[in-house]
Each structure stands twice: as C-alpha cells, then as structure tokens.
Amino acid sequence: MAVYTELQEDALRHFLTSYDLGTLQSYEGIAEGIENSNFRLTTTKGVFILTLFEKRMNPEELPWFLGFMGHLAQEGIACPLPVVGRDGEALRTLAGRPAVIVTFLQGKSLTEYDTSSCEAVGRMMARLHQVGQGYAPMRRNALDVLGWKDLLERCRSGGDPSLEALITEAQSRLAWLEEHWPDEQTLPRGPIHADMFPDNVFFNQSALSGVIDFYFACTDFLAYDLAICLNAWCFDQDMTYRSEWAQSMIKGYEAIRPLSPQERAFLPILCQGAALRFLLTRLYDWVHTPKDALVTRKDPWEYQKRLAFFAEQDYV
Template sequence: MAVYTQVSAESLSAFLAKFDVGELVSAKGIAEGVENSNYLVETTRDRFILTLYEKRVSVGDLPFFLSLLDHLAADGNPVPPAIPDREGQTIHTLEGRPACLIRFLSGVSVSHPTPAQARAAAQALGRMHASLATFEGVRANGLGASHWRPLLDQCGESMNQIAPGLYDRVARSLDAVLADWPSDLAVAAIHADLFPDNVLMLGDRITGLIDFYFACTDIRAYDLAVMHSAWGFDAQGNPLDPAIGRALVAGYADSFALTPQERAALPVLARGACIRFLLTRAWDWLNTPAGALVTRKDPLAYLRRLDWYESNPKAFV
C-alpha cells in the first residue's frame, strides 16, 4: 500500500455519498507498499480501506480481482471484498483513478513471525488454494517468469547504481532459473504476493488475507515459494529461524497436499520469486516519483535471499 494520488476531504465525502456507509470522519494515507494509493477511512458507521489503482494495476483486471475476492469470501476465507454502492457498483473513479471501497479487517501484520504464526498463515494459503480450485477466472501473470528478462532489460545497467555489478549478477541467476523453470506443475489462481504485511493476525489466528492485486493464474506451488521467500527472512534479507520455513511447508500441506513434483520444484520456484521481487523493487527504486508518500523496498534484501537459496539447494528437503 502507498499514496501516490492525493484525495481531498471534499472529493472523498462526495465519493462516500454514493454508498450506504455513513459520513466521513477521517482519512489517513497508508505509506506501506509500492503499488496503489490507499487510505484508511473512518465514517460515522465503520472503517474502510479506500484504494486508488495506480501503476501496474489495469482497470480491466479489476473484475478478476473482485470476483476472486467474492469467491473466497463466499467460501469462508478471511478476505476483504469490495463494498458495492447503492446501485450495486464496486468499481468507481476518484481523482482520475479507478477506485474501490474495501471492507476493513481487524488484526495486525507481524514483522517477526513465530513458527506457529507461519504455520497458521500457510494453512490459510492452503485453504485459499482449496477454495480456488473451483474458481473459473483467469488472469495471466504480468510479472511471471516470461516477463523477468524484459524487466531486467528495462532496468538495465542502471541497476549498478543500486550496487556495483548488480545487473550482471542478476542476469546470471536469471539464466539458471529459466533453464530449470518447471512446465509440468499444476496451474491455478494464486495470490502471488502473500508477504507478512498482507496477512492480518490476532495472536496465532489469521484474521485477514489482503492485497490481492497481483493475483493471477500461474504455477500453484509458486505461491508457497513466494511466501517462503517473504516469511523466512528479515527485512534485510537475512534468514530467520529455519523452523519458520519448515512450518510454512508443513502448514500448507495441512490444508492442501503438495505433490512430490511440486515439493521438488520449490527450490527453483523460490529462486524465481527472489528474482521477481528483486527486479520490481529495483525498478521502483529507480523510478519512484519524487514526493510520493511511499516506502521504497530495498532490492538488495532479495539479492541476499537469492544468495541464500543458491547456497542452500536442499532448504525444502
């Protein structure tokens, strides 16, 4: 989450008047994340998240995201569907951007997960995958494996401004990952971005899975690999207690069985996840506009993760 587009109190009040949600009390920009503009909105009746879609999110993809959330919510998953206005519409325009009013979910995101919390979160991912087995929507992964080399080329030698030799270092790893990338694993709708800050918890209990705006159709086990690369390391990319990584795999298997082929592919899927987030972070690092209320993420934190996976090929055994 982030704030690129400023919304005035007058514009927000007029926007909320379309809904049966009460009158505006306060609105606060949320700086975390890098993709969309987000506000925590409090009305006389409740709290909501206002999202204005920026950058990589196309308005044409919103029906996919919203139908996926509706599908998951109907099956009992703790996800935040969009709030319809009085005419039943969920997709709107505000300050020239596509916008949705989203149900607010209570809970906090953990920065230093315990194995028990990691297991609970992975169980929730497995339950989500079980629910999505009957979801018919399809959306190509615009940041999937076939897009990594073009993104590397777009970043180009400018990556060396982040760290000397970074471009060549990533290019070598990308060659190796693409050579081993699996083509015979199950494909389904996935979250593709289930970082700790996209999971809300109260103690060890999951209260929310949020921020589905990278959701897409891709290798299902890649979702677990993304989660492992996000939960198993600290913010600087240093590995945490190995029990956390084991808890993630075990928790997922509690809810949704991994095939032997999927388990065997997790090392290369995790290396691919590192490259994907390193590249998008590098692009954002080099191109975030001045004055945006946004917390840029360190690309090198994912280089350290990539180094770790390359040095520990049996991490998932």
Template sequence: MSVYTTVSRESLQNWLQGYALGQLLELQGIAAGITNTNYFVTTTHGRYVLTLFETLQLDELPFYLSLMSHLAKHGVACPAPIADHTDHFASPLAGKPASLVSCLSGADVSQPSAAQCRAVGEMLAQMHKASATFPLKMRNPRGPRWWSQAAQQLYPLLDAETAALLRQEIQLQDSHRFDHLPSGVIHADLFRDNVLMDGDKISGFIDFYYACNDVLLYDIAIAVNDWARLENGELDDSLARAFLEGYQSERALTEDEKACWPVMLRAAALRFWVSRLHDLHQPVEGDLTYTKDPAVFQRLLAAHAKRLDFWMV
C-alpha cells in the same frame, strides 16, 4: 498502499453518496506499500479501506474484487469488497478507479512465530483450494517475461557484479519449466505486511492486486521467502518447516512440486529482486511513499544457491 493520489473530503463525500454507508467521519492516508493509493475511511456505519488504483484500469478490476468476494464467501479470511447502489465494486474517484473493502482487525507482524507461519501456510492452502471454483482468469503480469524485459532496462544502471549476478539468475530460470505443476489462482504477494494477525490467528489476507493465475508452488515460495527470512538474508529452518507443514495439512505437495522447490524459491526471490531494483532505479513519485531494499533478495538468492536443506518431507 501509498498515497500517490490526493482525495479531498468533499470529493469523497460526493462519491460515498453511491453507497449505503452513512456519512463520512474521517479520511486517513496509509503510508505503506508501493503500488496503489490507500486510505482508511470511517463513516457513521463503520471503517473501510479505500483503494485508488494507480496502474490498473477500471475494466481490469472485476478479477481482483470478484476474487476477494469469492474467497470471503468460501471462508477465506480476507476483506470483502463493498458494492455500490449499482451493484459495482469499483467506480472513478479523483480521476482513478476506486473501491472500498471491509477493514479487518489485527495487525501485521515483523517477527512471526512458528505458530503464525503454520497458520499462514494453512490459510494459503485453503485459499488455493477455494479459488479452484473461481471462474475468471488473469495472466501473471510479473512472470518470467516481465523480469527478463525489466532486467534489460536495469543492466546499464547496475554495477558490473550485480548485473552479472542478475543475468546469471535469469539464465538459470530460463532453463527450467514449471508448466506441469498444479496451477490456479495465487495471491503472488503474500508478505508479512499483507497478512493481518490477531495473536496466532489470522484476521485476513490483504492486498490481492497482484493475484493471478500461475503455479501454486510459486505462491508458496513467495510467502516462505518473506515469512521465514532473517535479517541476514538466510531463512529460519523452523519457520520454513512450520509454514510448509501448515500448508500440507490442507493440501499435500506432489512429488514434482517437491523436486522443483529449490529452483522455485530462487524464482520467487528473483521476481522481487527485479521488482525492487526497478522501483529503486525508476521510481514513481508520490506522497508518503518509500522504496524497499532490493539487496534483501539478492542476499536471499545467494543463500538459496548454497542451501542444502529445503525442508521437504
């Protein structure tokens, strides 16, 4: 959600003629995230979020936008894509595929409470259940194959100790398989900045553009690794328990899932450690962009390796 592609008021006004959204009043860039270009767009009919996709192609977007529409119809709190006059959710703008979604109220939280963690866990389980009837499929583009390939490019750029730790963690993950676990559509990026809160109530999950089909437990691990993480790299036990209690109030975990949980927490940390190392050493140029610290997930992996309590009932 950064600004890589500049959109002029004139080009946006022309593009908006394809929608029944009134006249453009304001266009404001959003300086957060690291993947796509985002703007707040205000018209005489309301406020929306405009996304220009920097890597996804137009023919890849139906999965993500149709998923959001499906979830919104099933009561999951998330933005609803806006269809144009031709009943499409996306079309070219400034040389990139672009879409509009409803702008939700609320704000992200930097220090979540146990009640907020429980609410997010509960909504994530509801999302997993609602997506069971979603017919489209999308392979995870940043699964084990991706992180192994990305690591090969990173090893020469890292100091010897970091490279050795990364290689060791990838070897550990290669020795485990999770194909027998329940799977379905996952968000795959449910960090604190991708959930809008209104007090303890969820206004919406946002940024579904890493959503894919994968193991449900992996989605839970990604979220817990962020929502319960402290500044020192440890996880807060009370926050982690609250998240898992919220999730299991809607969908009970299987015994196989519980057994795989410790390694899955490490898999989720590894994915974002590699991603942030990749962004740091091979950045994409853009306006209003920033790179997140990969050491956060290196510390988290070290903490997981030493952990004895994994909060499973």
C-alpha cells in the same frame, strides 16, 4: 507515503451517496503501502478502506482482482470484501481515479514472528488455493519468466559497480531459470496471491485475522505462492534461513493441501524464481525511482542473498 491523490471531503461525501454505507464521520490517508492511495473511512455503518488506484494499475484488470477477493471472502477466507453500491457495482471513479471500497480487517501485521505464525500462514494459503479453484477467470502472471527478462532488459547500472554486479548476476541466474522452470502442465495451477509478505497478513493477538493486497494475484503454480512466502517469511534480519519457520509453513500448508511429489521436487527451483522476481522488481524500482522521491526504495540485494541461498540447496 501512500496518498498520491488528494481527496476533498465534499467529493467523498457525494461519492458515498452511491452506497448504503451511512454518513461519513471521518476519513484519513494511510501512510503504509506504495502502489495506491488508501484511506480509512469511518461512517455510521462502520470502518472501511477506500483505495484510489494509481497509474501503475491497469483499470481493465481490476474486475479480475475484485472478483477474486469477493469469491474468497464468500468462501470464508479473511480478506477484504469489495463493497458494492446500490447499483451492484464495486468499481467506480473518484478524483479521476478508479476507486473501490472494501471491508476493513482487524489486526496488525507482525514485525516479529515464529514457527506458529508461519504455520498459520501456510494453512491460510492452502485454504486460499483450495477455494481459489472455484474462481474460473484467469489472469496471466505478468511477472513470470518472460516478465523477469523484460524487467532486467530495462535495468541499467548507470556506471554504478554494485548495480553492474547485481545485473550481471541476475542475468546468469535468469538464464539458468529459463532452462529449469517447469512447463505449465507440470504442476497444479490456479489463482494465487503472489505477494503474501508479512505486511500483507494481519494477526489479532497470535491468531491470523486476514490477508490483504491482492493486486499481484494471478494464475500460476500453486506451489510458487508457497515459494514466495518461504522467501518473504523464512529469513532472519541478517538473512539467515530459518528452516524451522519454513518447515512449519510447509507443515501448515500440507495439513490442508498436501504437496504432490512433483511440487516438492520443484520447490527449490520455485524458491529461486520467487527470489529473482523480487530481486528484479526491486532492482527495477531502484534504478527508475528518483533518489529524492518520497517513496522508500526496497533493497534488491536482500533478494540476491536469498537467491544465492536457494541456488546452493537442492532442498527447502
């Protein structure tokens, strides 16, 4: 389910008159995704994605995201390019929501992958980091250590013992990370994707064909982005860490942008931070999403296991 806002055909046809995208032939809501309403549009000029941004998105942040995607696309990263209307603007309003049309990317996300897909993700991420350095505007990561603390303070167990245990564990992991997290100056920073999960990376046959969903992108440690991917890609269904996938991802990354000795040294801590970040956003949603909501809640305990794994290692 990810069509929260109904879209009337007349309104869409009128909306499209602001663009040079030809005439609407068909449109359909897209079920995947949980944050925003997405539609696939087919016009006489091709296929496009229309996103209506829902309540969790602060509209003032949108120009940063759209500018970043536009910059990356122009630099050859296979990501959606925001389409501008005849007035040169990409961001408009439709059905009372901020709305944007982006180019459609071919390919599908993988449900099964291997060392070569992980290596391809590493390479693409390193290129994204390199060309991202040319994008000057900054956006603080709202899900940094301070943001984690805030999320955790707003989670209550409601008397559920398994939630109680998870919250207690998260508190002690957070306290440890607050002490050990690197200072801003310690590691190279820049714009990062910050949510490059398998569902956000497309492959055509075995070749990586694109990356989507830049709405958590922000300015942070470049190696933190890699740590997020090591969490998201390098564990089996049964939560076994697949070091050969991780090594392939790091190898792919370093083929383009070698990590500094400092980045290498901090990687295990960054991996713990990344695990805690997804544990906490999932925990927050778990606690705050009504059980009968149409959205499927993601499992926070999967990230408790990843966090426990990384906390026991001093290597990645």
